[in-house]
Amino acid sequence: MPDRAEIIARYSAVRASTEKLCAPLQTEDYVVQPMTDASPPRWHIAHVTWFFEQFVLGKFVPNYEPFHPQYGFLFNSYYNLVGERTERPKRGFLTRPTVKEIYAFRHEIDVRMRALLETCDGATLAELLPILEVGLNHEQQHQELLVTDIKYILFQTPLYPAYLPSEEFSASKATQSGEWSSYEGGVAEFGHQGNGFAFDNELPRHEQLLRPFQLADDLVSNGQYLEFIEDGAYTRPEFWLSDGWDLANLQGWQAPLYWLQQNDVWRTHTLYGLRDLNLSEPVTHVSYYEADAFARWAGKRLPTEFEWECAVAKRTSKSAECPDTLHPQFSGGDGLHSIGQTWEWTQSSYLPYPGYRPPAGAIGEYNGKFMVNQMVLRGGSVATPAAHSRPTYRNFWHCDKRWQFTGIRLAEDA
Numbered sequence: 001m002p003d004r005a006e007i008i009a010r011y012s013a014v015r016a017s018t019e020k021l022c023a024p025l026q027t028e029d030y031v032v033q034p035m036t037d038a039s040p041p042r043w044h045i046a047h048v049t050w051f052f053e054q055f056v057l058g059k060f061v062p063n064y065e066p067f068h069p070q071y072g073f074l075f076n077s078y079y080n081l082v083g084e085r086t087e088r089p090k091r092g093f094l095t096r097p098t099v100k101e102i103y104a105f106r107h108e109i110d111v112r113m114r115a116l117l118e119t120c121d122g123a124t125l126a127e128l129l130p131i132l133e134v135g136l137n138h139e140q141q142h143q144e145l146l147v148t149d150i151k152y153i154l155f156q157t158p159l160y161p162a163y164l165p166s167e168e169f170s171a172s173k174a175t176q177s178g179e180w181s182s183y184e185g186g187v188a189e190f191g192h193q194g195n196g197f198a199f200d201n202e203l204p205r206h207e208q209l210l211r212p213f214q215l216a217d218d219l220v221s222n223g224q225y226l227e228f229i230e231d232g233a234y235t236r237p238e239f240w241l242s243d244g245w246d247l248a249n250l251q252g253w254q255a256p257l258y259w260l261q262q263n264d265v266w267r268t269h270t271l272y273g274l275r276d277l278n279l280s281e282p283v284t285h286v287s288y289y290e291a292d293a294f295a296r297w298a299g300k301r302l303p304t305e306f307e308w309e310c311a312v313a314k315r316t317s318k319s320a321e322c323p324d325t326l327h328p329q330f331s332g333g334d335g336l337h338s339i340g341q342t343w344e345w346t347q348s349s350y351l352p353y354p355g356y357r358p359p360a361g362a363i364g365e366y367n368g369k370f371m372v373n374q375m376v377l378r379g380g381s382v383a384t385p386a387a388h389s390r391p392t393y394r395n396f397w398h399c400d401k402r403w404q405f406t407g408i409r410l411a412e413d414a
Helices: 004-022 041-060 071-075 088-093 099-119 122-154 222-230 242-251 288-297 305-313
Strands: 180-183 186-190 206-210 213-216 259-262 265-270 273-276 343-349 375-378 395-397 411-413
Touching: 004 041, 004 099, 004 122, 041 071, 041 099, 041 122, 122 265, 180 305, 186 305, 206 305, 213 305, 222 288, 242 288, 288 343, 305 343, 305 375
Parallel strands: none
Antiparallel strands: 180 213, 186 206, 213 411, 259 265, 265 273, 343 375, 375 395
């Protein structure tokens, strides 16, 4: 078990990272909710704070009194066993508590958490550590959501303001290799091996049988996706799943989210402001339906999550580093390139692994109850905290979602 100083330092570092992400925001940016999926930034910073109050302080501090009796109702997300909550689409309706008051709540809970971590006995510390670790990883998940929600919020104004100064953007010089790698298949083990933290949906480790397959070393580029568009693929139902075809027509999809055509020139909204579309960058902000349609158009398919994990496990070295920017770039290396630049859609439904059992109590609602009607994504994105880009991490979204940094890697049978 790490010592108290290490535990407190880790807690403080994660909490500070959230506030650093919010530093470029103006007060007005904190409060809007332009769609149900994108929560107001102030809700994120309050919710992750409530998590520690609810599941750590409330359990391990005798006779604990909440900071505010109604904050549990305001900032609970989906924990039915904890109690009633504000409906998700209505998070942006709330003007109070103010941003200033939410930060006061956040900082007071930090004081209480540090006091608990400094003074509790060894047995209590050992008991609370697993829940604390879930809370820290939970906050890191919300750090990613903050980045993607902020991008969507700033996209709502035709000013297309930048979240970060444009001079902080550094473009990669890496390009696509155009190569594919072959994998023999067979019986292999998948899932977390027990070293370090993992969410319950990464367990238990188990065997799967794979047929021989091939994966593209590169992600699909903007240029390749533009060819798909220019071939009229958004008007050709033969490439689309039925639900995707209906949705694309209903919502008028003609390109990935954030692509804009101005004076016959394609541009894209980024966290560094509006930029001309770079055809040599990975395509991102596409739904599962679009990813699947592109694969069919290209005569390929999407990989399964197990093919993806198998390929990552066989890499002999990591890909070359990309610039440290919140915008996807290509990187080189052997085997799969550009891991961690965009979440990669797989054709695997989000289901429990054989033998999976959710944890007891409200924490068991974290992952298990969402294992239906969603697809698995792998790899992480430029918005993902580094530790969450591990090979066994299972992200999951509904097929229509586009506001995350989601991209495409093609596969085919060997």
